[in-house]
Amino acid sequence: MPKAKTSRVAVAKGRKVARSKAGKVARAKVRKVPDTQSRAAHWGAQAAQLRVSFEAHLRNAAMQEEVARVAATLGQQWGLDVAKLTAMGRDAFLEAGKAARAAAEDR
């Protein structure tokens, strides 16, 4: 295999990336967009809509709490152990979060 003549070496798909002598891929120079720029203004409009829908969601969550209380009473009459199902659901949720986060941080 011929030696690379410079510090730039070819990688997959013919793409070239700058590499240090140690062979590590160099970090690109990336500038952060300040909050005052057009990008932030565009996002600001979307964010304002999100805030409104989040408030509605939290109100709805409180309402669902009432619905769930009634449903749970009915469920228990049908023989469902709603408290146990809820505890299992919460555990599964917490476990899933822990595992997913750990797996991603290991990459």
Added chain:
Amino acid sequence: MGGIITAFQWAFDPSVEQAGAPIVVPRSDQARGRLDFFLQSNQDHGSAAHLLTSGGADIVAPATLRGANRLNVAPTFNYSAFFYAGGVFHSALTGAYLELYVEEFDTAGNFVRGIDIGHFEIGYWDGWWLSGSRTWGAGGNSWVIPQNGTVAVTQGFLYRVWLDLHGDIRADGWGVFGGSGAISQAQVRFVQFDWSIDPA
């Protein structure tokens, strides 16, 4: 004319929109071509979050262009994602998607307009649960977002192309009798922008 851009020149990470104290972990590193996040709803009460993280690059239309022209741009990327939605007598939403957004600046550097030209759904779920959950992953290599819509090009103007990664969660938290939770996690590895300016 055209070319390939293999690194982001710009990063945009606005503060995450959130309510009800969810877990929010922004993890992007645009200098290494990585867009990345983790969102998990609050375990005890209603919460919601929407995260945007983005990497961009500049394309300048030559001043020597003649006639009507348009910009074509296609991002290539690899991605992996994890989603969870579950509940007992409650609803939960989880999702993530990519968008391609172009900003136009005139020769003096003034912002002219912004155009949405592409969308790629990584995963989405919004439903109500009697009792149960859904956990799934998504991933793939060398995906390309096809451009929808045209970007008319003006000689000498600058076009800043953005690859936006969005994440979404909404859930009600867990009580004694019922509740719900949502998790959204995605990692996108940017490969390149293929671009060209062609006669319209």
